[in-house]
Each structure stands twice: as structure tokens, then as C-alpha cells.
Amino acid sequence: MKVRFLLIVICVSLTSCWAEPETVLVSPDEKIFLEFSLDKNGKPFYEVVFKQDTIIKKSSLGFDFQDSKSFSNDFMVVNSSTTTFNETWEMPWGEQLNVENHYNEVSIALQEKTDLKRKLNIVFRVYNDGVGFRYEFPEQDNLKEVLISEENTEFNLTEDYKTFWIPGDWDIYEHLYSTTKLSKIDATVKRNHPSLGQTYIPENAVNTPVTLVGENGIHLSFHEAALVDYAGMTLKVDTEILSFKSSLVGSKNTDYKVKRTLPFKTPWRTIQITDNAPDLIASKLILNLNEPNKLGDVSWFTPMKYTGVWWEMHLGKSSWDYGMEMVDGKWTDTGKAHGKHGATTENVKRFIDFSAKNNIGGVLVEGWNTGWERWIGFEDREGVFDFVTPYPDYNLEEVTAYAKEKGVEIIMHHETSAATETYEKQQDTAYALMQKYGMHAVKSGYVGKILPKGEFHHGQYMVNQYNNAAIKAAKYQVAVNAHEPIKATGLRRTYPNIISREGLRGQEFNAWSPDGGNPPEHLSIVAFTRMLAGPIDFTPGIFNIKFNEFKKDNQVNTTLAHQLALYVVIYSPIQMAADLVEHYEANPKPLEFIKDVGVDWSETKVLNGEVGDYVTIARKEGKTDNWFLGSITDENARDIEIDFSFLDDNFTYEAKVYKDGKSAHFSKNPLDIEFETLRITKKSKLKVHLAEGGGLAISIKKL
Incomplete structure (x- = not known):
């Protein structure tokens, strides 16, 4: 583990000097560097470098309190400790069986130099797939309880990233994603939406996870982990300096946003960092920052x-x-x-x-x-x-x-x-x-x-x-x-x-939303944003896509093959076959895929994808070792090639392919679907055309 402490003496005049302690923490693969420092006023900052490029420039840390002086400056480092950790743990159910949890950590103990000499610890963990950090309020004589009016965690960016975002709504996450430059984010335009029952967006902020894509291929996603007894965090946007700043969800009943008795720890603030889109989905940073299973056996x-x-x-x-009535x-x-x-x-x-x-x-x-x-x-x-x-x-x-x-x-x-x-x-x-x-x-x-x-x-x-x-x-x-x-x-x-x-904005919006339902790109964004946080009950599998017998002005804006692919692309340990029984019974062939597809996986491979455009994921079912593959695209048709090198050596497989028909289109002809049975090995490759709003689903079993 590479952790170093440097003492840099900076003199601005002959009579004015200060010492700036600096800590640099490096990821296990040495591609991510995190630097912590205090300025001359004792204000804490951090900075993140990825592959020699600064992606988070000097960003400050701290708190405002309702009834006492802010945690803003006047700090000194009184102690620090470092550790490295590497384990592999098993998920009782999930996207994969085994999860590697490998990080380097530094815990920095701060104390105010004057006044009450209050204490605050900041813990940083650096993984190969990103950074997590949190604040710890230790037990201390001069501070027993805090009323936090705001947390002031900054994320100052170095580029005007392409950003996939929903507004920082204090009540719902059911907004459609917008795709803009960071400098063009305006969440306030979403305040009055015809499909949303309750919504409160007090400022220009975004909800997390929020995912960013840079011109050089860097992918970032900001979120939080282990949210317990604390307010959810939105990110206030400064479009001028290209910055996010934490803005906690509050209450109309109090002037503070969080009330806690010491000692306590805040949730982790997380930055997932990759140089490609598929690795964002593969990241297990959010999970790893949570404590191990406290329930024991959950086989029930x-x-x-x-x-x-x-x-x-x-x-x-x-x-x-x-149709009952309230009587007495x-x-x-x-x-x-x-x-x-x-x-x-x-x-x-x-x-x-x-x-x-x-x-x-x-x-x-x-x-x-x-x-x-x-x-x-x-x-x-x-x-x-x-x-x-x-x-x-x-x-x-x-x-x-x-x-x-x-x-x-x-x-x-x-x-x-x-x-x-x-x-x-x-x-x-x-x-x-x-x-x-x-x-x-x-x-x-x-x-x-x-x-x-x-x-x-x-x-x-x-x-x-x-x-x-x-x-x-x-x-x-x-x-x-x-x-x-x-x-x-x-x-x-x-x-x-x-x-x-x-x-998130779920399938039901397709049935009654006056704005035309979810666009074809919706889940191609969700896979790289909301799904990074955890499992989604999206309720896929609608076969009667144009449901004219019930609602002529609404439909699902995908093809039938796209609906099948969602059973693999969008992860959940419970997956709904959401349509009516009669619609499934009228379509026995595509129903076969729902009948076969698994829900609990031992391995997951994200084969390709770009945020908001398309994604292809293959998952191996734990109890059978069968593989299932799903690929979806946005409103643009595209040709993709499936490389089956993830399969086992020396085996032949039967692949049942469910793909868009030649005239398939999410609106013009969503039910056009073709079926094909192939024999494949790990050396096989398959070229497939995805229609506008289309998809591909494959069931793969060893012969």
C-alpha cells in the first residue's frame, strides 16, 4: 500500500509561513490517487487523480450546525492511521456469488485548534473502481449532540462532463433522465410535471446516482453508501465552476436536516471511477462500503x-x-x-x-x-x-x-x-x-x-x-x-x-402517463445510473405493447425482444412477469424465455455498452450454470457482435435466440420478433441487428 505523509512549508512572505500536512492514498492497482490536505486556515480539502489526470480538483469538506460554529476551518491533524484490506465475500443472492473487497484506507483525526477543540475524523477508502469517504463524529467532552443544518462536501470537477441526471427531488425519483453538459443542468424546470403526484425540488440540484462521461472516456458516478439514520444527499449544481456540493434533504418541521447523538458515522460519499461504461455496472464499490450481513442465515x-x-x-x-363505504x-x-x-x-x-x-x-x-x-x-x-x-x-x-x-x-x-x-x-x-x-x-x-x-x-x-x-x-x-x-x-x-x-420511473408510466411514457432510451440510461445503486423492481415483460383495447393513446416504447432482454439487463432477485395472463398465453414462444430465465446469478459479464445508447449483459444462473444474455438499445437501430468467450472451454451450448424481426420498430411494429436455435462454443461470435428501441435475449444451455 502506498501511503505517504509530506510536510510542505509554504512561505508567502518572510514573516508568514504555514505548514500543510498532506496525505496521499493510492488504489491497489495504483491508478487512483487521493490527496488530503489542510490549508493555512485549517480548512480540510481532498483531491482525486485517475491515471495521472486530476478528475476532482481541490474540494472542501465540512458542516454547518444550527446552534453552534460550523466545522469549516481551524483544524489540525492530531493523528492518522492507515490500513490495507483484501477479502472475498459471498452474496446470499445477487449479480454474482463472490465479491472482492480490496481497498487502502486512511483515517485522519482532526481537532479544532481553538474554542471547544471539537473533534472530527475523516476516513477515506480507495478501491480500484473508485473512492469512498465519510465523516466520523467521535465521543468527546465538548460535543454531545449535533443538529446539522447542512453538510458541505464539494466535488469540484475539471471538465464540463456529459451528465445523465434527474432533479434533486426531495420526494420522488420518478423523473425521466436528462442528458446535458454539466454546465447546462437546470433541475428547476422539472418542478411541475403532469405525471407526478408529489414532488419537491427546492434548488438546482440532482439526485444520485448521477453519471458523467468525459471526452477522454472517463466515466464517473456520484452516490452514497450505507445511508442509516441520516438525510438523503442531493447534489447542488454550480454550473459556473462545474461543481457538485452536497445538499441534504430537510424537513419543514425543523431548521436542521440531521439530528444525531455522538458518536456516529455519516454515510459514505462515493465516486465510482472507470475508463469505460461497462465497468461502471461491474463495480461493487457501493456494496463493499456497507457492513457485512447482520441477519445470518436468510435462506428462508x-x-x-x-x-x-x-x-x-x-x-x-x-x-x-x-367499492365499500366508511360507516361509523x-x-x-x-x-x-x-x-x-x-x-x-x-x-x-x-x-x-x-x-x-x-x-x-x-x-x-x-x-x-x-x-x-x-x-x-x-x-x-x-x-x-x-x-x-x-x-x-x-x-x-x-x-x-x-x-x-x-x-x-x-x-x-x-x-x-x-x-x-x-x-x-x-x-x-x-x-x-x-x-x-x-x-x-x-x-x-x-x-x-x-x-x-x-x-x-x-x-x-x-x-x-x-x-x-x-x-x-x-x-x-x-x-x-x-x-x-x-x-x-x-x-x-x-x-x-x-x-x-x-x-425510478417504472413501467407503469407507459400505461397512463400523458407525456408518452418512457422513451426507448430510458433503460439504456438506467443501467448506468440508478442500477449502480442496487436492484430494481422495474416489472418487465409486457407483451401487449400497444394495449389498444384499454388505452389507445399509450403504449410501451420498446420492441417485444427488448422486453425479454430486460430480465437480464435490469437486475433484481425478484422479477415480475407483469402482463396479463391472456397476453402471455397468446404468445407461447416468447413466454419460453421468461419461463427459462434465472433471477439469481453466480457470474455477471457486461459485454459492451455506452451510457444512454445500448448495453449487453450476460449472467450465469447459480443453480443451473445456464447463461442468459440481454441486450437493449435506445431509439437508434444498431448492429452489435456478441463474443461468447465468457463460456466454458470444451463445451458445446444450445443458444435459443429471441431477436428483433426485420421490420421491428418500437412504435411501428413492436411485436415483430424472430426465434433461432444455434449451437455455439466459447469461440463463437454472433452478429445481431437491434431495431429502434429493440433488444436481444438469448438462453444458453450446455448440451
Whole structure:
């Protein structure tokens, strides 16, 4: 490990000199250098060099507090320690089985020279794929509690990077990505959007992960890891000096953004650094900065594909609510049911039968419990849902028994309507019900403005709500797939029952968004931005792409082959076959790929790609050693070549190819798909044409 300490004496006059301690930390492969320093006023700075190019120039570190002097300057280094660490750990489920965790670290202890002589530690870790650093507030006599009004972490860039960003919204991540130069970012234009129910963008800032591409091929992505008991971080943009600066999500109920009792550690601030796009996806920096598994054996959860009562509601075929009325404070069947309720015993059994027949392990049931008549649009949503009482036409006992008989698991749904106090009070009861019926996964939702009023989805209050719900769920052997969530920050390593989450503009926007839905480029950006944070419950697999029978003005803006490819490209240990049963039964050939494709992987290879243009990923299924490949493109057609050198030596494989037909086009002819069966070896190569908005899916099995 190369770590050095230099004492540089700088004299600006005969009578004015100061000493500047400097620490340089180097990545294991010696391509990334991080330099820490204090200026003459005791203000801390860092700088990052990659392959001899400065990519983060001198950037300051510190805090503002509500009721005391800022941590800004007046520091001196009182101690430092260095270490090198190298391990390989196993994921219980994930993109790969084994993860290398190799870094060099320096911990620098700072103390104020005057006043209360308060202390602050800064820890830097340098990996081959980037940098992570965090602040540590140690136990000390003169500081017991901090009220942080702002964290002042700078990322000063040296180039006007091409940037893929969504606005720094305090409530949602469901914006379309914009692609602009850093100097042209204007998040404030996104404040009033026709498709978004609640949104708050207080300043020109971006949410993370935000990914940047330089003219010389350098790729950067800024995010955070191990977000616990702290506010989510947005990045305020200075378009003049080409800089990001941390801007924490706050609350309307307090003047501070974070309240913590010492000692504590902040989340890691992360910079993923590569010289190509595929290596961004391969990076495990975010995961490695989290603590190891605290739950122990989690074999009670099995990665799975699932179907469910969900898409039909977005299409308008059925509804979440039954048509009950509130009488004397209780939901009552007054005989006025509208007949469009989706979560009926009969309908759910139909999904169970289909799933059992097609190697699909779960069925999600939304709209099963009372309260949907008042779940949104009402100010006071506390007490609307109770998470245990089904509608009259849904027999929970009968459905769960039928599912067990068929070897299918029911996935629970908890829509909290962002009424956090109701959900917090009832979690034990709700999770106990799941445990009783053998349900090991729940999809939670937080649609609406947060209650109590004044809180935001991404502030400290809600970070604790999301994390505590998952930690409690583990006690009942329940895994959580959160929608309208806080961002993923790698906590799935520490709490593996945090299996997936939404946290992006999902498939449902194609069904009802008045702006034309998600453009073809959407997921070619998501793979290099949001997916760097962790698993995504995107709900792929829509076969009836133009759904004219329900909504003539909407469609999915991809080809059918693109939808199949998403099962490999977009990672999640749970993957939904989101379309209606009848649409799958009408297309048995492409359904074969969904039936075959895995969800839990021992290896992942990112074969090619460019941010926002296209990406090709191959993954090896852990339990079978079968490979599956997915490739997607944006609105531009392109020819790609697949190199199968990732396959094993001395074996012949059968490759079932699902590709765009000759006239395929995401809008003009999205269902044009061709099928081909080939014999290949690791020496094989395959040239394929991807249509506009198109894709490629391949199932690869040893003969």
C-alpha cells in the first residue's frame, strides 16, 4: 500500500509561513490517487487523480450546525492511521456469488485548534473502481449532540462532463433522465410535471446516482453508501465552476436536516471511477462500503419470478378498490360494489395456476385489503389501511392454501399511503400475518405526501422509517421490496432481506402517463445510473405493447425482444412477469424465455455498452450454470457482435435466440420478433441487428 505523509512549508512572505500536512492514498492497482490536505486556515480539502489526470480538483469538506460554529476551518491533524484490506465475500443472492473487497484506507483525526477543540475524523477508502469517504463524529467532552443544518462536501470537477441526471427531488425519483453538459443542468424546470403526484425540488440540484462521461472516456458516478439514520444527499449544481456540493434533504418541521447523538458515522460519499461504461455496472464499490450481513442465515427467502394483480389496474381493466363505504368509522360492504375489483379469489387463483405452469414462483396481490376507497386524495390517511382485513371477495385462507398446494408463494402488498404512524404501529401484526401464511416477501408502497405533514420521502425521518421497517421484517422472515422508497445505498449487504426497490420511473408510466411514457432510451440510461445503486423492481415483460383495447393513446416504447432482454439487463432477485395472463398465453414462444430465465446469478459479464445508447449483459444462473444474455438499445437501430468467450472451454451450448424481426420498430411494429436455435462454443461470435428501441435475449444451455 502506498501511503505517504509530506510536510510542505509554504512561505508567502518572510514573516508568514504555514505548514500543510498532506496525505496521499493510492488504489491497489495504483491508478487512483487521493490527496488530503489542510490549508493555512485549517480548512480540510481532498483531491482525486485517475491515471495521472486530476478528475476532482481541490474540494472542501465540512458542516454547518444550527446552534453552534460550523466545522469549516481551524483544524489540525492530531493523528492518522492507515490500513490495507483484501477479502472475498459471498452474496446470499445477487449479480454474482463472490465479491472482492480490496481497498487502502486512511483515517485522519482532526481537532479544532481553538474554542471547544471539537473533534472530527475523516476516513477515506480507495478501491480500484473508485473512492469512498465519510465523516466520523467521535465521543468527546465538548460535543454531545449535533443538529446539522447542512453538510458541505464539494466535488469540484475539471471538465464540463456529459451528465445523465434527474432533479434533486426531495420526494420522488420518478423523473425521466436528462442528458446535458454539466454546465447546462437546470433541475428547476422539472418542478411541475403532469405525471407526478408529489414532488419537491427546492434548488438546482440532482439526485444520485448521477453519471458523467468525459471526452477522454472517463466515466464517473456520484452516490452514497450505507445511508442509516441520516438525510438523503442531493447534489447542488454550480454550473459556473462545474461543481457538485452536497445538499441534504430537510424537513419543514425543523431548521436542521440531521439530528444525531455522538458518536456516529455519516454515510459514505462515493465516486465510482472507470475508463469505460461497462465497468461502471461491474463495480461493487457501493456494496463493499456497507457492513457485512447482520441477519445470518436468510435462506428462508428464495429469489423468484412473479406474476400478479397489478398491471390490469394500471390499464384500467380492474381496480384496487372494491367499492365499500366508511360507516361509523368502519369499512362496510353496503352492496354498492362496482364489480371491477381485481384482487378476487378467482382472479388470484388464475395467476397461481399460470405461475405454477410456467416456472414462476410468486404471485403479487394488490388491492386485497380494505381502505383503497380513500387511500389517495385525502389529507388524513392515517388509519385507512389495517394490513390484515381482506375485501369480501378475497378469501385469504383459501388463496394461500391453494398457492401452497401449487408450489407458489403469495407476495404480500402493503400500501401505506405514506401514513407512516399507522404503518409503524401495525407492522408487527402485519408481518405476523405473513408469517402465519408462509409469505416471505412484501411489496411496500408510500404513495402520497408523507404524514406527519412537513416530512419528505428522502429526509432523515423517512430514512429511518424505511430501514426500521426492513429490520423489523427480518424478525418475521420477511423480505422487503419498497416502492416510492429512499434510494438504494448497498444496505442489502448488511440486511439481505432488503431485496429490491423501485426508486425510478417504472413501467407503469407507459400505461397512463400523458407525456408518452418512457422513451426507448430510458433503460439504456438506467443501467448506468440508478442500477449502480442496487436492484430494481422495474416489472418487465409486457407483451401487449400497444394495449389498444384499454388505452389507445399509450403504449410501451420498446420492441417485444427488448422486453425479454430486460430480465437480464435490469437486475433484481425478484422479477415480475407483469402482463396479463391472456397476453402471455397468446404468445407461447416468447413466454419460453421468461419461463427459462434465472433471477439469481453466480457470474455477471457486461459485454459492451455506452451510457444512454445500448448495453449487453450476460449472467450465469447459480443453480443451473445456464447463461442468459440481454441486450437493449435506445431509439437508434444498431448492429452489435456478441463474443461468447465468457463460456466454458470444451463445451458445446444450445443458444435459443429471441431477436428483433426485420421490420421491428418500437412504435411501428413492436411485436415483430424472430426465434433461432444455434449451437455455439466459447469461440463463437454472433452478429445481431437491434431495431429502434429493440433488444436481444438469448438462453444458453450446455448440451
